[in-house]
Amino acid sequence: MKRRDFMQMSGMGIGAMMLPQIPVTGSSINELQLLEPWIDAAAKKKLTEVALNAAKSKGASYTDVRIGRYLQQYLFTREKQVQNIVNAESYGIGIRVIANGTWGFSATSDVTPDGIAKCAETAVAIAKANSKFQKEPVELAPQKGVGDKTWKTPIVKNAFEIPSREKIDLLMNVNGKAMENGASFVTSNLFFVNEQKYFASSDGSFIDQDIHRIWPTFTVTVTDKAAGKFKTRDAISSPMGMGYEYLDGIASEKIAGPNGLVGYRNSYDMVEDAIVAAKQAKEKMTAKSVQAGKYDLVLDPNHLGLTIHESVGHPTELDRVLGYEANYAGTSFATLDKWQSKNFAYGSKLVNIVADKTQAHTLGAVGFDDEGVPCKEWDIIKDGILVNYQAIRDQAKIIGEKESHGCCYADNWSSVQFQRMPNISLKPGSEKRSVMDMIKGVEKGIYIIGRGSYSIDQQRYNFQFGGQVFYEIKNGELAGMLDDVAYQSNTQEFWNSCTQLCDKDDYRTFGSFFDGKGQPGQVSAVSHGSSTTRFDGVNVINTGRKI
Missing domain, CATH: 3.30.2290.10 (PmbA/TldD superfamily)
Incomplete structure (x- = not known):
């Protein structure tokens, strides 16, 4: 078989394999x-x-x-x-x-x-x-x-x-x-x-x-x-x-x-x-392969949304915290004792993350959840401190809440409703700042756009994220495209390295259309908003190096 024919048939095979994975x-x-x-x-x-x-x-x-x-x-x-x-x-x-x-x-x-x-x-x-x-x-x-x-x-x-x-x-x-x-x-x-x-x-x-x-x-x-x-x-x-x-x-x-x-x-x-x-x-195809090391990362909302989803959204689901999802989707490092301490530094003081099922145009926006509870917004992380979880009617008492958060959902009439992730978003910065303003302050960094491959452990703590497009930042300027980039960190270390956020004019949402959870499995759709955000001193690896 000629290489051209092989590549064409391989591409068709990959496309065909994707079709059955789409939930219908x-x-x-x-x-x-x-x-x-x-x-x-x-x-x-x-x-x-x-x-x-x-x-x-x-x-x-x-x-x-x-x-x-x-x-x-x-x-x-x-x-x-x-x-x-x-x-x-x-x-x-x-x-x-x-x-x-x-x-x-x-x-x-x-x-x-x-x-x-x-x-x-x-x-x-x-x-x-x-x-x-x-x-x-x-x-x-x-x-x-x-x-x-x-x-x-x-x-x-x-x-x-x-x-x-x-x-x-x-x-x-x-x-x-x-x-x-x-x-x-x-x-x-x-x-x-x-x-x-x-x-x-x-x-x-x-x-x-x-x-x-x-x-x-x-x-x-x-x-x-x-x-x-x-x-x-x-x-x-x-x-x-x-x-x-x-x-x-x-x-x-x-x-x-x-x-x-x-x-x-x-x-x-x-x-x-x-x-x-x-x-x-x-x-x-001709981009320079990245040199592994510590970099300041400037992360576009279309990229950061996935990191928010995996490192904040999932670990603050109360059923996961309680171990109900351990058999299928794992548990959470954000255990009740950390929340009860009232001083667990999930991130830097700039990190304010809210759960919200009311934001217009988002995937999670509805008037009422599948328990008939009116939807609302509430704090998950405030000034860097873990202050709440995601809880429904039969969980609220566990964390001293007087009412459900309104985040119960079933993906079909034939599925039983249970706790699902609402929109989880990082609030934008209060100071006027554009993407270029942020890049000007970075001496050695990488600007990352788009969702790539990723992995995260069963407690949603240690992780690795790639992206779609990477640009090197040198002395406050973009210095050409990079390739083979992924960053590694743990959730607490990563969010505590957050040092700058663009303002509301740069705020955008990322979304997951088929987020899986539960046994039998169900899917839900959820959005994650943010503005472009800077994280300092993050470990970057080269994914293209041969061992």
Whole structure:
């Protein structure tokens, strides 16, 4: 086999392997079915009342019901080919109860009065069976019923109303422009999700929510056949809680960066980014390999978001702290004794990290969580000190909270809701400071953009992060592109090395569209905001050195 044929087939194989990893729920449907109207709120309320009454009659002391319609559209392309278009719909009801002080859960796609009543009876029976092994009764933080409420992602254009042909034309344009500017291979994808959820509880809440999310992304590859080398650059897009206006320029807001780099906020020019990506991937072929050592790092929000996710978001999930996730996702170094001390220096005094499910356009933004709790913002790290965790109704008492934080979520009607990460973000600096202002103060450093490979231990403490694009900083100026860069640290050491932040004008979000947790596994979507941030004296290794 010729090398060219091998590389083409290998690339196709990698692309094919990625497709099954994308979580798809529900049955395959045609594009027009995505636009079919669902039952109205009054009809949903009647169905949930069947569940509430049936569960109460069988002995439930508390019941919540989630009736949901979940829509997905995913489009995959490569160069001039459409690899796949996925349209999926999932519809059903999940019922969670407390009986004899114990949780029980059941779900069904038989959304009829008889099917719902049987499902509720099953949930109560499961709770009573589980109660034989329950050591302490479930104790929920109080939550006053909110009555009839609605919430909808504030979108301008419903992505499902845009014809697939128009979306494919966009991806073909992305691929074509990348190829014109030096790409050897390119894959591009669009992901759209719509969660139509109705929640009801025995507390007296009846909440109708319509949630939209979007994620455009691509990978550009440049090859050097003679040298047998290749370099890639992924999109610097962020998944968002928005409609198709994120891609068509209605909400256009670009942020210029040094050396021709461009960031995006509340909009994304996918074609422009693909052109830049091809040029940068080509430049990476001749970039200087980094010399290992200590550097001051200037980290772009599209990069820092992943570090926040892994080193702050996950270790402050209370169920992980308590060991509930140990079998699958590990535990946390941020143990209760550190929080109880009230002086655990998670980071420097500049580090202020908040949890928030209300920030507009973010992936985690909703009106109410899947326990009917109104969403809010709260401090996780304040002036560098660990001050709180992420907790839901049956966890709040453990940390002395009088109410849930409103961060409970299930990825489908058939999944039981549990604690999931809200948006976790680093507040921007209060002093006016641009990226170039920050770079001017660095003598020996590296400017890092985009998410790369990473690893972190089971307690979310020791870690290593790469990136997409790296620029050397010498005496306050950019001095050309670097390659083979990754930095190593531990969470506390890293966040205590934070010395500067750009202000709110540079603030942007990064996002994770398919964040996994739990057994059986579930995915959720979450954003992480920050401005460009400086960390001093961080250990950088060379990932390209042969041993």
